[in-house]
Amino acid sequence: xxxxxxxxxxxxxxxxxxxxxxxxxxxxxxxxxxxxxxxxxxxxxxxxxxxxxxxxxxxxxxxxxxxxxxxxxxxxxxxxxxxxxxxxxxxxxxxxxxxxxxxxxxxxxxxxxxxxxxxxxxxxxxxxxxxxxxxxxxxxxxxxxxxxxxxxxxxxxxxxxxxxxxxxxxxxxxxxxxxxxxxxxxxxxxxxxxxxxxxxxxxxxx
Amino acid sequence: xxxxxxxxxxxxxxxxxxxxxxxxxxxxxxxxxxxxxxxxxxxxxxxxxxxxxxxxxxxxxxxxxxxxxxxxxxxxxxxxxxxxxxxxxxxxxxxxxxxxxxxxxxxxxxxxxxxxxxxxxxxxxxxxxxxxxxxxxxxxxxxxxxxxxxxxxxxxxxxxxxxxxxxxxxxxxxxxxxxxxxxxxxxxxxxxxxxxxxxxxxxxxx
DNA sequence: CTCCAATGTGACTGGGTGGTCACAATTCCA
DNA sequence: TGGAATTGTGACCACCCAGTCACATTGGAG
Numbered sequence: 423x424x425x426x427x428x429x430x431x432x433x434x435x436x437x438x439x440x441x442x443x444x445x446x447x448x449x450x451x452x453x454x455x456x457x458x459x460x461x462x463x464x465x466x467x468x469x470x471x472x473x474x475x476x477x478x479x480x481x482x483x484x485x486x487x488x489x490x491x492x493x494x495x496x497x498x499x500x501x502x503x504x505x506x507x508x509x510x511x512x513x514x515x516x517x518x519x520x521x522x523x524x525x526x527x528x529x530x531x532x533x534x535x536x537x538x539x540x541x542x543x544x545x546x547x548x549x550x551x552x553x554x555x556x557x558x559x560x561x562x563x564x565x566x567x568x569x570x571x572x573x574x575x576x577x578x579x580x581x582x583x584x585x586x587x588x589x590x591x592x593x594x595x596x597x598x599x600x601x602x603x604x605x606x607x608x609x610x611x612x613x614x615x616x617x618x619x620x621x622x623x624x625x626x627x628x
Numbered sequence: 629x630x631x632x633x634x635x636x637x638x639x640x641x642x643x644x645x646x647x648x649x650x651x652x653x654x655x656x657x658x659x660x661x662x663x664x665x666x667x668x669x670x671x672x673x674x675x676x677x678x679x680x681x682x683x684x685x686x687x688x689x690x691x692x693x694x695x696x697x698x699x700x701x702x703x704x705x706x707x708x709x710x711x712x713x714x715x716x717x718x719x720x721x722x723x724x725x726x727x728x729x730x731x732x733x734x735x736x737x738x739x740x741x742x743x744x745x746x747x748x749x750x751x752x753x754x755x756x757x758x759x760x761x762x763x764x765x766x767x768x769x770x771x772x773x774x775x776x777x778x779x780x781x782x783x784x785x786x787x788x789x790x791x792x793x794x795x796x797x798x799x800x801x802x803x804x805x806x807x808x809x810x811x812x813x814x815x816x817x818x819x820x821x822x823x824x825x826x827x828x829x830x831x832x833x834x
Numbered sequence: 835c836t837c838c839a840a841t842g843t844g845a846c847t848g849g850g851t852g853g854t855c856a857c858a859a860t861t862c863c864a
Numbered sequence: 865t866g867g868a869a870t871t872g873t874g875a876c877c878a879c880c881c882a883g884t885c886a887c888a889t890t891g892g893a894g
Binding site for chain 1: 840841842843844
């Protein structure tokens with residue numbers, strides 16, 4: 423939690439700090455990121471930083487909540503359509519939009535990736551908390567798919583979550599910084615999701 | 629490449645170094661791992677290390693090739709059966725065995741995970757090289773599946789590779805250190821692979 | 835204008851890092 | 865046994881880090 427002093431700051435100064443923290447933690451995982459580098463690039467005295475935050479981890483956690491908050495806002499519109507669309511269409515939109523977020527805010531994206539990959543023990547619980555949220559959102563989506571009959575009732579739900587989570591992570595991680603053009607990557611995302619939808623075994627129907 | 633001196637060493641001393649390097653690089657990614665910690669735990673003078681290796685990265689690359697060599701040996705027997713088994717059976721065996729490797733040699737496994745996740749520019753090319761190898765092995769497997777008719781010809785091959793790679797990575801990474809019992813995790817692996825085989829959409833046949 | 839609280843500052847501390855080097859110990863062969 | 869080549873050593877260097885603290889600056893209320 424930032425100290426009260428931080429919130430008294432003019433918003434441009436808060437922005438300055440946010441921007442440079444974002445850059446540093448996008449480039450390096452928590453342990454390798456350097457507070458000294460942040461203050462030096464932002465032209466802020468080291469001591470000032472410690473008037474705003476109790477330490478490196480405090481700054482980091484502030485950044486993380488801010489970044490995830492913005493990501494949530496970005497994805498929000500999608501959830502409002504969840505009743506109207508079938509599972510596969512919703513999944514497609516969801517992962518398309520996640521990729522667009524990564525594309526539009528590459529620094530935010532890299533921060534979340536570094537955070538997610540972090541092995542630091544004291545960060546694990548926060549990571550697990552966020553994972554729980556994702557699981558429950560996905561479960562809700564999947565449940566709707568099952569009820570509507572779009573998704574086969576024979577499958578193992580945990581396994582489905584696992585597969586989608588793994589694939590989505592790879593889909594976003596691996597292409598955020600590549601210079602593929604948007605339409606072709608959107609098509610690629612859909613062809614990956616088609617594999618999950620139809621399976622590898624040939625289908626006799628249709 | 630280690631210096632000649634290293635290979636003149638009695639093998640128990642080489643083992644000593646290997647063991648402690650393994651532990652350190654299993655626990656920390658390259659940048660965070662400490663050469664000082666390795667020499668101190670192994671009771672070896674810092675200077676000696678620099679008689680064996682030209683630096684930290686040299687030691688690391690030696691460790692990486694060693695670890696991947698051992699993993700390759702471990703998975704070798706599987707490839708000899710590739711002509712006899714169908715795609716899905718082979719995939720199951722392959723990922724089962726990968727998991728067993730991670731289970732049996734957790735330190736080796738963690739080293740490979742840290743290596744794979746590394747963002748260091750000078751390590752990237754080595755990572756890409758290893759990725760190419762995996763891709764070509766998998767493509768071979770998939771081609772056999774297509775020829776035998778076990779795999780639908782309508783799918784996008786790149787997308788299939790992508791999906792399997794992502795899922796396999798998650799499957800091994802996330803459960804290597806958990807204390808699940810072996811049989812139940814083997815079953816879980818198969819249920820995840822079943823999702824990929826059959827797809828989420830209900831099948832009318834059967 | 836005065837005074838005091840809030841904010842800004844950067845030299846400094848203690849600790850860690852990879853890498854070096856002058857020298858000591860050992861090994862091996864003539 | 866002598867002497868050269870190989871191997872072992874740890875104090876030391878320059879650098880970087882998170883965090884501290886005594887002090888300077890600012891700004892607003894009375």
